[in-house]
Amino acid sequence: MGVMNRVLNFLGLKEEDDTLADRDYEQDEPEEVETNPFEQRKIKSNVVSIHSQKNVKVVLNEPHNYDDTQEVADHLRNRRAVIVNLQRVRPEIATRIVDFLNGTIYALNGTVSKIGPQIYLFTPDSVEIQGTIKEIPVESHYD
Known part of the structure; x- marks a missing residue:
């Protein structure tokens, strides 16, 4: 649909074809499917944003x-x-x-x-552990 036709339609001088109007206003929006953060991470990549997990x-x-x-x-x-x-x-x-x-x-x-x-x-694999704790000795009593 050209610019001139849109102006004429806006002024009410020309009626727009229903099929064209439907096509102009209908936009294919992807369905929002609810997924948990683990599945989103699998889909996107192996990089996880620190800010994506709010309540760790x-x-x-x-x-x-x-x-x-x-x-x-x-x-x-x-x-x-x-x-x-x-x-x-x-x-x-x-x-x-x-x-x-x-x-x-x-x-x-x-x-x-x-x-x-x-x-x-x-x-879980989304948590990184750094460092180690050496084996804690059994309690010994010093005399």
């Missing part, structure tokens, strides 16, 4: 039995870092919990860091 949370968890491990795995799936204290759990249960969470974090491409005796930090 670290969850502290102290499971009392093996059944409590599912809650920790859910936090990891929701892209939250989790500190797990296993000091109050029997050693055989603690081993099972660590094994399960290691499998979960492996599937999510995350990392595991031991930060103390029976205390572990599980982080």
Whole structure:
């Protein structure tokens, strides 16, 4: 449609063809599909903006039995870092919990860091860990 026709239509001297009017005003807008930040990151690239994650949370968890491990795995799936204290759990249960969470974090491409005796930090791949903590010596009594 030319400029002259638009001016005539604006002044009301000429009526515009309905098919042309529909075509001019209809614009193909892409559908907005709701995706979580993890999926957006996969689609775009491997670079994540620090400002894209507004509410980064670290969850502290102290499971009392093996059944409590599912809650920790859910936090990891929701892209939250989790500190797990296993000091109050029997050693055989603690081993099972660590094994399960290691499998979960492996599937999510995350990392595991031991930060103390029976205390572990599980982080998704969007969290970078720098530095290491040396093994904490067992309490010794100085005479």
